[in-house]
Amino acid sequence: MLGNKYTSQSQTRVGRLVRERELRKFNKIFNTDDKDATDSSWSNSGSDCFREPEFLLGDDMGSRDDEMVDASPRASRSLGGGFGASEGKPMKQRLLVVANRLPVSACRCGEDSWSLEISAGGLVSALLGVKDVDAKWIGWAGVNVPDVIGQKALVKALAEKRCIPVFLDEQIVHQYYNGYCNNILWPLFHYLGLPQEDGLATTHNFQSQFDAYKKANQMFADVVNQHYEEGDIVWCHDYHLMFLPKCLKDHNSKMKVGWFLHTPFPSSEIHRTLPSRLELLRSVLAADLVGFHTYDYARHFVSACTRILELEGTPEGVEDQGKLTRVAAFPIGIDSDRFQRALELPKVKDKINELTQKFDGRKVMLGVDRLDMIKGIPQKILAFEKFLEENPDWHDKVILLQIAVPTRTDVPEYQKLTCQVHEIVGRINGRFGTLTAVPIHHLDRSLDFHALCALYAVTDVALVTSLRDGMNLVSYEFVACQGAKKGVLILSEFAGAAQSLGAGALLVNPWNITEVADSIAKALNMPADEREKRHRHNYAHVTTHTAQDWAETFVSELNDTVVEAQIRTKQVPPLLPSEKAIGQYLQSKNRLLILGLNSTLTELVESSGRRGGDQIKEMELKLHLDLKDPLKSLCNDPKTTVVVLSGSDRRVLDDNFGEYNMWLAAENGMFLRLTDGEWMTTMPEHLNMDWVDSVKHVFEYFTERTPRSHFEHRETSLVWNYKYADVEFGKLQARDMLQHLWTGPISNAAVDVVQGNRSVEVRSVGVTKGAAIDRILGEIVHSKKMVTPIDYVLCIGHFLAKDEDIYTFFEPELPSEPLNSARTKTAEVMKAPSEKRHGGKQTNIKNNSKTSHSKNQKPNIASERKVSSASQNNNPNSRLSPQEMMSWQEGSSILDLKGDNYFSCAVGRKQSNARYLLNSSKEVVSFLKKLAMSCSQNGHFSANHHHCNGNGRS
Ligand SMILES: O=P(O)(O)OC[C@H]1O[C@H](O[C@H]2O[C@H](CO)[C@@H](O)[C@H](O)[C@H]2O)[C@H](O)[C@@H](O)[C@@H]1O
Ligand SMILES: O=c1ccn([C@@H]2O[C@H](COP(=O)(O)OP(=O)(O)O)[C@@H](O)[C@H]2O)c(=O)[nH]1
Numbered sequence: 001m002l003g004n005k006y007t008s009q010s011q012t013r014v015g016r017l018v019r020e021r022e023l024r025k026f027n028k029i030f031n032t033d034d035k036d037a038t039d040s041s042w043s044n045s046g047s048d049c050f051r052e053p054e055f056l057l058g059d060d061m062g063s064r065d066d067e068m069v070d071a072s073p074r075a076s077r078s079l080g081g082g083f084g085a086s087e088g089k090p091m092k093q094r095l096l097v098v099a100n101r102l103p104v105s106a107c108r109c110g111e112d113s114w115s116l117e118i119s120a121g122g123l124v125s126a127l128l129g130v131k132d133v134d135a136k137w138i139g140w141a142g143v144n145v146p147d148v149i150g151q152k153a154l155v156k157a158l159a160e161k162r163c164i165p166v167f168l169d170e171q172i173v174h175q176y177y178n179g180y181c182n183n184i185l186w187p188l189f190h191y192l193g194l195p196q197e198d199g200l201a202t203t204h205n206f207q208s209q210f211d212a213y214k215k216a217n218q219m220f221a222d223v224v225n226q227h228y229e230e231g232d233i234v235w236c237h238d239y240h241l242m243f244l245p246k247c248l249k250d251h252n253s254k255m256k257v258g259w260f261l262h263t264p265f266p267s268s269e270i271h272r273t274l275p276s277r278l279e280l281l282r283s284v285l286a287a288d289l290v291g292f293h294t295y296d297y298a299r300h301f302v303s304a305c306t307r308i309l310e311l312e313g314t315p316e317g318v319e320d321q322g323k324l325t326r327v328a329a330f331p332i333g334i335d336s337d338r339f340q341r342a343l344e345l346p347k348v349k350d351k352i353n354e355l356t357q358k359f360d361g362r363k364v365m366l367g368v369d370r371l372d373m374i375k376g377i378p379q380k381i382l383a384f385e386k387f388l389e390e391n392p393d394w395h396d397k398v399i400l401l402q403i404a405v406p407t408r409t410d411v412p413e414y415q416k417l418t419c420q421v422h423e424i425v426g427r428i429n430g431r432f433g434t435l436t437a438v439p440i441h442h443l444d445r446s447l448d449f450h451a452l453c454a455l456y457a458v459t460d461v462a463l464v465t466s467l468r469d470g471m472n473l474v475s476y477e478f479v480a481c482q483g484a485k486k487g488v489l490i491l492s493e494f495a496g497a498a499q500s501l502g503a504g505a506l507l508v509n510p511w512n513i514t515e516v517a518d519s520i521a522k523a524l525n526m527p528a529d530e531r532e533k534r535h536r537h538n539y540a541h542v543t544t545h546t547a548q549d550w551a552e553t554f555v556s557e558l559n560d561t562v563v564e565a566q567i568r569t570k571q572v573p574p575l576l577p578s579e580k581a582i583g584q585y586l587q588s589k590n591r592l593l594i595l596g597l598n599s600t601l602t603e604l605v606e607s608s609g610r611r612g613g614d615q616i617k618e619m620e621l622k623l624h625l626d627l628k629d630p631l632k633s634l635c636n637d638p639k640t641t642v643v644v645l646s647g648s649d650r651r652v653l654d655d656n657f658g659e660y661n662m663w664l665a666a667e668n669g670m671f672l673r674l675t676d677g678e679w680m681t682t683m684p685e686h687l688n689m690d691w692v693d694s695v696k697h698v699f700e701y702f703t704e705r706t707p708r709s710h711f712e713h714r715e716t717s718l719v720w721n722y723k724y725a726d727v728e729f730g731k732l733q734a735r736d737m738l739q740h741l742w743t744g745p746i747s748n749a750a751v752d753v754v755q756g757n758r759s760v761e762v763r764s765v766g767v768t769k770g771a772a773i774d775r776i777l778g779e780i781v782h783s784k785k786m787v788t789p790i791d792y793v794l795c796i797g798h799f800l801a802k803d804e805d806i807y808t809f810f811e812p813e814l815p816s817e818p819l820n821s822a823r824t825k826t827a828e829v830m831k832a833p834s835e836k837r838h839g840g841k842q843t844n845i846k847n848n849s850k851t852s853h854s855k856n857q858k859p860n861i862a863s864e865r866k867v868s869s870a871s872q873n874n875n876p877n878s879r880l881s882p883q884e885m886m887s888w889q890e891g892s893s894i895l896d897l898k899g900d901n902y903f904s905c906a907v908g909r910k911q912s913n914a915r916y917l918l919n920s921s922k923e924v925v926s927f928l929k930k931l932a933m934s935c936s937q938n939g940h941f942s943a944n945h946h947h948c949n950g951n952g953r954s
Contacts, residue, residue: 322910669772
């Protein structure tokens with residue numbers, strides 16, 4: 001069922017999910033017997049006709065003695081138990097569930113014997129409801145086992161429950177679990193803020209706790225790696241293991257890794273206060289699929305990645321240099337059938353009768369929570385006190401049962417909370433109690449499953465007042481057990497469950513004691529028909545959104561995500577084969593290097609995770625320092641022509657490259673100069689610039705209204721850049737701006753509106769790097785009096801999709817439409833000559849000459865060159881002689897790219913028409929260094945080689 005079902009790639013995700021849902025419904029109706037059989041997963045006897053997990057059984061509400069687990073082989077089919085091909089059924093996909101805690105806690109009975117006890121908590125409850133996968137659980141058994149004998153015996157006992165322990169020593173548990181997990185991440189993710197650093201003992205500062213956290217995560221990874229088999233799914237759970245996806249992927253990038261968070265993920269404004277905010281996000285992003293309970297949490301996570309890591313957030317997830325981590329909401333559920341079956345058990349019925357008699361004449365209100373500050377227990381009790389104050393008639397007619405399960409008792413904050421709750425309960429019972437009864441029954445302990453079911457069943461009003469809660473399964477369990485009574489659920493709007501049960505529950509703000517008190521009154525007085533309606537709604541949800549659905553959907557999505565990523569990877573150009581590129585370079589006689597500037601040759605400014613990094617430094621484009629010497633030697637090689645082709649204006653190129661012997665092509669090639677010479681323009685004649693003023697007004701308007709955005713006014717284009725602005729606001733503004741540009745006053749102008757990663761650019765039609773390159777090449781060939789064909793082209797750049805037509809120039813068989821092309825808003829588009837297809841890789845420059853002009857094309861500027869209007873300097877030497885013109889037109893083949901001697905390379909863009917890819921400017925730098933080094937080692941030239949104007953005839 002969870003296996004591979006990718007027979008048809010044309011299936012849509014939604015289509016598949018709809019079909020899977022139908023299948024699940026079908027199975028539910030027709031496979032009840034089968035289901036019961038697998039439900040024996042935790043049973044060691046099989047004697048119970050309802051096959052309840054035996055260690056959840058308990059006769060006595062208070063006792064947990066009967067929850068001891070028999071660690072016998074008969075009890076080994078947990079979480080579906082897994083049946084194999086040997087039994088004639090198809091092999092199930094193996095699932096490794098990795099969570100901080102195993103579903104059992106171990107208790108040592110002797111040197112080499114252990115008893116196992118179920119751990120309480122939502123995560124355990126949910127995963128116990130999951131069936132039909134061959135699962136193993138990896139986690140901490142909640143106990144320190146320093147000796148080898150004890151460890152071996154525990155491994156053996158747990159193996160029978162398909163559990164695998166991770167042994168953490170006391171020191172690590174203290175720093176990792178009590179410290180980083182429960183004193184830092186837990187409160188932060190629940191909006192309770194970070195503790196003061198000096199509130200932690202000196203040895204337990206953030207850094208040491210984070211180090212322990214990473215160490216512990218690596219220990220979990222080591223155990224996973226030991227047990228992993230190819231094709232397994234590894235499902236990591238919760239905030240304890242945010243580092244795990246990265247550890248696993250670093251070890252084996254092919255592992256299918258999912259990560260699910262059971263708590264809320266807070267707003268990025270909260271997450272950004274965490275000192276280790278960057279590392280944690282990056283580590284989680286190593287997973288293939290990241291899941292949350294609600295859309296809100298998923299949205300916060302994506303927003304944190306875009307704002308803090310400066311990555312691209314998409315509706316699918318988070319993209320980092322073409323790698324997508326899928327992010328989605330997978331609301332958890334419960335195994336509702338299990339609760340309903342429990343209510344039919346004689347022992348549970350007896351318990352229900354007993355409780356009904358005991359509370360006869362009183363309405364029962366129930367709270368079931370771990371004794372955790374996020375559960376809002378003090379607030380709940382105070383609201384109950386207020387209700388009693390305001391409703392004296394109810395004093396002897398209502399009782400609040402509060403089950404407060406002790407949790408994380410080593411953490412001081414939890415110890416303080418216990419005292420606080422005891423104090424308030426004592427005060428209220430003292431105030432409103434009588435000789436025979438008290439209004440609050442408070443229990444500092446956990447209950448076994450059946451006792452809990454009985455309690456849920458006799459309850460009139462359940463009070464869930466979490467200040468924040470990932471989901472809250474207690475609310476689901478209460479609803480599942482209320483088939484007969486149809487009691488009322490009062491539910492905090494800050495619990496994830498509010499999004500699913502909000503329609504049937506009475507939603508409250510738990511901080512508003514008055515509101516909660518009023519809701520208690522409303523719930524107790526609610527007429528039966530309204531209770532019934534509300535219950536029906538919630539019951540439908542709880543019984544259809546089960547734990548099993550949750551797990552199946554997640555696993556199935558993870559499988560899909562991995563396949564989709566594989567398909568995407570196939571479309572990504574391969575990495576530049578540097579040895580080959582260098583080898584070909586060394587063999588060739590006349591080489592052309594075309595290099596972009598921004599994000600290709602520029603220095604990276606380190607970002608601290610604050611959106612925009614150091615804006616002032618970054619805005620000043622600076623050539624990477626390490627490139628100085630290598631670039632110089634490449635430029636000084638007489639067989640090599642270097643062109644820096646950039647969107648930036650002339651000043652930027654002058655400032656950075658004045659001292660090199662190279663060609664500078666500014667504003668996407670509209671201006672050109674040899675560093676020895678003057679600027680000239682290659683602009684097509686009559687380039688219509690009438691639109692500039694209107695666009696400038698629009699850009700000014702948006703710049704004023706978008707803090708930290710700016711715009712550049714270039715000769716042939718205007719660029720509005722919001723890279724440093726709030727990313728989400730910037731995107732919204734850009735959308736508005738585009739809308740206006742496409743439909744507003746310039747909608748009919750001959751312009752291209754080009755959408756960059758964080759920019760909007762408006763250019764005259766025909767201003768692209770591809771359109772300019774033939775003119776640039778014409779000028780170079782002429783100026784160098786080049787007769788030896790160019791037998792090597794290396795073109796590296798972080799170019800916009802619109803400018804990828806430069807690749808088409810050298811490789812005409814490429815699609816003419818660039819990937820993600822700009823939207824051209826013009827009726828009469830003036831096609832630049834290079835947009836015409838050439839005949840093949842052996843490019844005949846005559847194709848670019850006058851003879852190839854179509855009716856609506858402007859002549860090639862290289863043959864009608866003029867000098868830049870800015871410099872006003874006519875350059876008589878730059879004219880082609882009539883003879884040279886003839887040689888263009890009559891077919892001198894200046895580009896000889898028949899062999900493997902053309903290397904186009906995109907930088908940091910995985911969607912590209914380039915043949916190859918380099919991931920970042922850092923990789924460009926190291927490649928160019930290697931290239932220059934190889935040349936000097938091969939004695940081709942030296943860095944001090946005499947400046948030569950590069951006559952190709954050498
Ligand atoms: O193992 P502990 O430290 O004692 O804590 C128990 C569990 O608490 C948290 O549960 C969360 O998961 C529930 C199911 O998804 C969800 O309904 C609830 O809102 C969360 O608080 C914690 O996330 C688990 O890892 C712990 O095991
Ligand atoms: O005495 C108790 C009290 C609670 N639970 C279980 O603990 C889980 C609590 O999950 P929830 O999502 O409400 O909150 P969490 O404790 O995980 O934050 C529920 O499944 C309860 O049935 C339990 O087994 N015994």
